Amino acid sequence: MSAIFKREFRSYFTTPVGFVVLAIYYFFLGLYFSMLYSYGSPDVPSVVMAMSTVVMFTIPVLTMRLMSEDRRQKVDQALLTAPVRLSGIVFGKFFAALAVFAIGFAPSVIFEIIVACLVKVNVLAYLYALFGILLLGGAMIAIGMFISSLTESSFIAAFLSLIVNILVLYMSSLASIVKVSWIATLMQKAAFISVFESFGDEVFSVADVVYFVSIIAAFLFLSIRSLEKRRWA
Amino acid sequence: MIEVSGLSKRYGTYLAVNNVSFSIEKGEVVGFLGPNGAGKSTIMNILTGYLSLTQGKVEIDGFDIVDYPEEAKRRIGYLPEIPPLYIDMKVREYLNFIYDLKKVKFPKKPHIDEIIRLVKLDQVQNRLIKNLSKGYRQRVGFAQALIGNPDVLILDEPTVGLDPNQIIEIRNLIAKLGKNHTIILSSHILSEIQAVCKRVIILNRGEIIADDTPENLADKLSKDRSLMIRVAGAEDDMLSALRTVEGVQRVASLGVKETGTCDFHITPREGADIREGVFRCVSAKGRALLSMTDNALSLEQVFLRLTGAADNEEARRMLGFIETPAEPATEQKEDEAE
Numbered sequence: 310m311s312a313i314f315k316r317e318f319r320s321y322f323t324t325p326v327g328f329v330v331l332a333i334y335y336f337f338l339g340l341y342f343s344m345l346y347s348y349g350s351p352d353v354p355s356v357v358m359a360m361s362t363v364v365m366f367t368i369p370v371l372t373m374r375l376m377s378e379d380r381r382q383k384v385d386q387a388l389l390t391a392p393v394r395l396s397g398i399v400f401g402k403f404f405a406a407l408a409v410f411a412i413g414f415a416p417s418v419i420f421e422i423i424v425a426c427l428v429k430v431n432v433l434a435y436l437y438a439l440f441g442i443l444l445l446g447g448a449m450i451a452i453g454m455f456i457s458s459l460t461e462s463s464f465i466a467a468f469l470s471l472i473v474n475i476l477v478l479y480m481s482s483l484a485s486i487v488k489v490s491w492i493a494t495l496m497q498k499a500a501f502i503s504v505f506e507s508f509g510d511e512v513f514s515v516a517d518v519v520y521f522v523s524i525i526a527a528f529l530f531l532s533i534r535s536l537e538k539r540r541w542a
Numbered sequence: 543m544i545e546v547s548g549l550s551k552r553y554g555t556y557l558a559v560n561n562v563s564f565s566i567e568k569g570e571v572v573g574f575l576g577p578n579g580a581g582k583s584t585i586m587n588i589l590t591g592y593l594s595l596t597q598g599k600v601e602i603d604g605f606d607i608v609d610y611p612e613e614a615k616r617r618i619g620y621l622p623e624i625p626p627l628y629i630d631m632k633v634r635e636y637l638n639f640i641y642d643l644k645k646v647k648f649p650k651k652p653h654i655d656e657i658i659r660l661v662k663l664d665q666v667q668n669r670l671i672k673n674l675s676k677g678y679r680q681r682v683g684f685a686q687a688l689i690g691n692p693d694v695l696i697l698d699e700p701t702v703g704l705d706p707n708q709i710i711e712i713r714n715l716i717a718k719l720g721k722n723h724t725i726i727l728s729s730h731i732l733s734e735i736q737a738v739c740k741r742v743i744i745l746n747r748g749e750i751i752a753d754d755t756p757e758n759l760a761d762k763l764s765k766d767r768s769l770m771i772r773v774a775g776a777e778d779d780m781l782s783a784l785r786t787v788e789g790v791q792r793v794a795s796l797g798v799k800e801t802g803t804c805d806f807h808i809t810p811r812e813g814a815d816i817r818e819g820v821f822r823c824v825s826a827k828g829r830a831l832l833s834m835t836d837n838a839l840s841l842e843q844v845f846l847r848l849t850g851a852a853d854n855e856e857a858r859r860m861l862g863f864i865e866t867p868a869e870p871a872t873e874q875k876e877d878e879a880e
Binding site: 311312313315316320323324382383384385386387388389390391392393394540541 | 587590591592593594611612613615616618620622624626627628629630631639640642643644645686
């Protein structure tokens with residue numbers, strides 16, 4: 310797993326992908342922070358919470374090549390014939406993408422320190438928001454990786470992932486057009502945005518954490534099955 | 543070292559590999575030969591654990607590839623048809639990655655240095671794989687297979703697309719590795735198999751149709767063991783002289799093909815070796831024997847005959863694996879004559 314992790318992580322920075330994604334995160338984090346700062350309410354948790362749309366657009370870029378590229382270049386033959394488990398391959402790739410994603414939110418630590426020097430802050434609220442965005446990102450990475458494992462084309466993977474991300478994040482907005490009430494309720498409750506926003510409430514909710522963790526686990530599992538299935542094709 | 547029994551692989555309704563069994567001893571170098579789509583790559587992919595099998599059993603050094611994939615895979619180095627390279631990595635970086643991936647126990651730097659030297663990658667070890675020529679990429683693929691020093695090497699068309707010099711280099715490398723590795727090599731270049739393999743498995747339409755040494759295969763297939771000779775000087779009495787040679791059944795003159803020489807086609811009696819007799823006869827006449835070629839089939843001809851057979855049954859019959867109805871047929875002829 311560590312070999313795969315190292316390679317994938319490094320490959321984000323031997324291609325422009327990692328730098329571009331980090332630049333986007335740093336730009337928007339900086340923009341939101343400076344806006345709030347100039348209004349005189351430098352609330353770092355809400356800066357982090359405001360990033361969900363940016364995350365939705367950028368995750369597909371991180372995940373599009375994760376699996377599809379191996380298949381296109383036939384490198385999967387080296388991975389699958391090496392004495393490693395499929396789960397090791399999938400976890401390695403997942404954590405590599407998650408690590409790049411997490412680095413994208415590193416500046417918020419600096420913001421929090423700056424603010425903490427000036428006023429009294431609720432560190433727990435900040436950590437909770439950070440944890441929330443990592444879970445949201447993790448869930449989207451797992452979904453994107455699974456989609457990437459279904460195709461050889463990174464473009465198709467990115468496109469599909471983006472559509473799925475928009476749907477899962479904002480399906481609550483579509484709830485009003487659904488006539489069946491329980492489906493509408495489900496869509497409202499299960500939309501990533503509804504779950505994610507509760508992380509900004511400074512109240513720790515186990516259910517929300519479990520929700521994201523199960524999404525991650527489910528899609529990692531599906532990615533493993535997808536690799537496994539290819540052996541049977 | 544490698545035990546394959548009753549191996550089948552089905553893609554939907556298409557049977558790509560049909561009930562294939564063979565066993566390869568430690569230190570053997572075996573060639574897989576067959577036309578495109580014969581199932582060579584599929585079998586290799588199954589042996590290495592890349593593809594699953596539909597039926598049968600594959601054991602590498604006693605470890606079943608399905609039940610103990612990690613143990614089995616640890617013993618195999620695989621060079622697929624298209625080398626599995628991350629083209630955005632540098633050569634050494636990539637080999638380090640494969641080293642980590644395979645969880646090799648040897649000291650890292652000396653091990654990789656040794657492999658780089660062995661496959662002659664010294665010049666390019668710090669270049670991006672993307673920028674390498676096909677020959678070098680193939681060598682990186684080779685190096686990748688060698689990492690961890692696995693006992694078994696499985697090489698799928700290792701010389702395809704290389705220039706003649708590179709082909710010779712890779713062939714020499716295979717011969718060198720063959721001394722202390724078990725190697726399976728596939729190719730559709732017959733001379734290559736002939737040059738490096740002591741045993742050939744010929745596949746056609748997913749089945750094994752022959753499994754023997756290249757020489758034996760040629761032997762079994764060529765019923766015709768006749769000789770063609772060229773003698774200096776005019777024909778004169780050579781024809782009658784040759785007829786007196788012990789073991790000769792028939793001699794035919796082929797006329798003059800090169801000025802000042804004459805050619806003959808000599809058919810020996812069943813099982814007789816007439817080469818020496820022919821030589822002595824020609825020299826006793828005070829003539830020079832300029833050339834003598836026997837009509838034994840090259841592996842190429844063997845291959846064409848076998849894979850060109852109407853079906854695999856017929857191919858096996860050609861090799862005598864199945865009793866031919868040839869004798870009853872001749873009896874019938876005799877009956878008719880009577």
